[in-house]
Amino acid sequence: MYLNIQTMDISFNSLTTVALIFCATLLCFVKYRRRRGLPPGPTGLPFLGSIVSTGIQPLRHVEKLRQQYGDVFTLMFGNRNVIIVNGNEAMRELIIKHADAVSDRPSVSQLQLVSNGLGIVGSSGSLWKEQRSFALKTLRSFGFGKRSLENQILEEIDIFMEEFRKMDGKPFNPREMLSVAISNIICSIVFGRRFEHDDERLHIVLSLVNENFTSNNSFRFISNIFPWVRYLPGDFTGMKSRLQNISKIKNFLREQIQCHKDSFDENNIRDYIDAFLSEQIREKDKTDSTFTDEQLLQSLRDLFVAGSETTATTLRWAILFLVTNQNIQKKMRDEIDNVIGQNVTPSMEHKAKLPYCEAVINEVQRLGNIAPFAVPHGVRYDVMWKDYVIPKDATLLLNLESIGMDPKTFPNPEKFDPDRFLDQNGSCIGQSRFIPFSLGRRVCLGESLARMEIFLFVISLVQNFELRKEDDQSQPSCQPVRGATRSPQPFKIRTIPRN
Numbered sequence: 001m002y003l004n005i006q007t008m009d010i011s012f013n014s015l016t017t018v019a020l021i022f023c024a025t026l027l028c029f030v031k032y033r034r035r036r037g038l039p040p041g042p043t044g045l046p047f048l049g050s051i052v053s054t055g056i057q058p059l060r061h062v063e064k065l066r067q068q069y070g071d072v073f074t075l076m077f078g079n080r081n082v083i084i085v086n087g088n089e090a091m092r093e094l095i096i097k098h099a100d101a102v103s104d105r106p107s108v109s110q111l112q113l114v115s116n117g118l119g120i121v122g123s124s125g126s127l128w129k130e131q132r133s134f135a136l137k138t139l140r141s142f143g144f145g146k147r148s149l150e151n152q153i154l155e156e157i158d159i160f161m162e163e164f165r166k167m168d169g170k171p172f173n174p175r176e177m178l179s180v181a182i183s184n185i186i187c188s189i190v191f192g193r194r195f196e197h198d199d200e201r202l203h204i205v206l207s208l209v210n211e212n213f214t215s216n217n218s219f220r221f222i223s224n225i226f227p228w229v230r231y232l233p234g235d236f237t238g239m240k241s242r243l244q245n246i247s248k249i250k251n252f253l254r255e256q257i258q259c260h261k262d263s264f265d266e267n268n269i270r271d272y273i274d275a276f277l278s279e280q281i282r283e284k285d286k287t288d289s290t291f292t293d294e295q296l297l298q299s300l301r302d303l304f305v306a307g308s309e310t311t312a313t314t315l316r317w318a319i320l321f322l323v324t325n326q327n328i329q330k331k332m333r334d335e336i337d338n339v340i341g342q343n344v345t346p347s348m349e350h351k352a353k354l355p356y357c358e359a360v361i362n363e364v365q366r367l368g369n370i371a372p373f374a375v376p377h378g379v380r381y382d383v384m385w386k387d388y389v390i391p392k393d394a395t396l397l398l399n400l401e402s403i404g405m406d407p408k409t410f411p412n413p414e415k416f417d418p419d420r421f422l423d424q425n426g427s428c429i430g431q432s433r434f435i436p437f438s439l440g441r442r443v444c445l446g447e448s449l450a451r452m453e454i455f456l457f458v459i460s461l462v463q464n465f466e467l468r469k470e471d472d473q474s475q476p477s478c479q480p481v482r483g484a485t486r487s488p489q490p491f492k493i494r495t496i497p498r499n
């Protein structure tokens, strides 16, 4: 009897265990199964999907999969569908034709966690539309995309070049000087102030921004897909340290907001923060107003961070490519000397007369390729695309690199060759063959500012200095550091003033 009861107990326990395993497997199958109609892609491991195979070298993995599955394919990460979009045709078709469905940000991501769905970069839906258009309107009123901003940029360039002169031909890393100069331009527009080149506080904040963009942790993408990894012990995705940095950057921004609140004058709107505070007062009785303190902080973070690091990184690539391609630098200098001369300050009006320089800048942006996967897009509702379903809540990754590095459009794509942007008459052509600022409704909000900054900085530098390697023996690497952006490894240069 005793034995029988024990046997029954054992079989009951076994049955319960089997039933539990069966239910768990069924649940996982339902939750993690590949949805029918998705663009093709690898099955991946149970539960983990493609995490492991993608982890070590995401870009190489993506290239291989594109050859196997075509321009649009799906990677499963746990129960998340990540759809990778490659090539000009598929990208334009999906992002432009289905703009309404694919212009959100993913509902679960590190971006979501950091922005709380607020600001400009990380927000979606009507809040994003209202805040993006407010930002554009306000930034335009402070000179964005207009000639009036040109003088402000040129003044900053003058100060920046003085810093270069102070180096007196000695080797130095130009990173910090570039960051301060570029950051000062966006700071003038959003905070109404600039900082000295030796301002310690700004240096610290900019180095936190730089660290967040450049930390090249192979598993960083996992924190984008599973933000809960921050609760695991250790910091294998680097997420905890990035979140700490962001909180320090926000403290700096809170101080700027407080200074504005203390000195706010409705009749004297000095900058973006003032314009926001004014809008906040105008909407104070509206219960669903999006002009909240938290929204101001997040938008400010977006403008400050995106406006500082991206252009500065592009300029670092420009300097690196010019230092390692002296013949190209010389051709630019000859063109500048012929068209502008050495004593006239460059302006945007010179752009059309400097086709070779423009071709070099295009090539810097193509090969520098600082945002290879843009910023992830989210899908608002199911979209039928060709024979596939792009499902609601999927994450879309736009592989911009697949366009700029396409050997059919750009033969020998790894080579720095500005001539690919010149026709037989020496005119600059084909800028639209690659899209460094992305496309569609989410296209970079700072494109016009960035283009103006890059042109004026590069032309002024080449007009005023010979940019040389640290010494004759050194050969700085053009291999990128792949973090949130694709940036050059640290390098040193010497600058020889031309006059």
Ligand code: HEM
Binding pocket: 120, 121, 122, 132, 186, 302, 303, 306, 307, 308, 310, 311, 314, 370, 371, 374, 375, 376, 398, 436, 437, 438, 439, 441, 442, 443, 444, 445, 446, 447, 449, 450
């Ligand atoms: C060379 C410089 C720059 C490059 C290559 C660049 C590139 C990009 C890219 C690829 C995106 C993502 C677009 C998408 O989601 O599909 C983006 C978004 C954005 N960029 Fe830039 N950017 C640059 C400079 C700037 C500057 C100077 C600002 C300053 C205002 C800025 C502000 C933004 C903002 C606010 C967004 C988010 C737009 C949105 O989500 O609606 N960017 N940028």
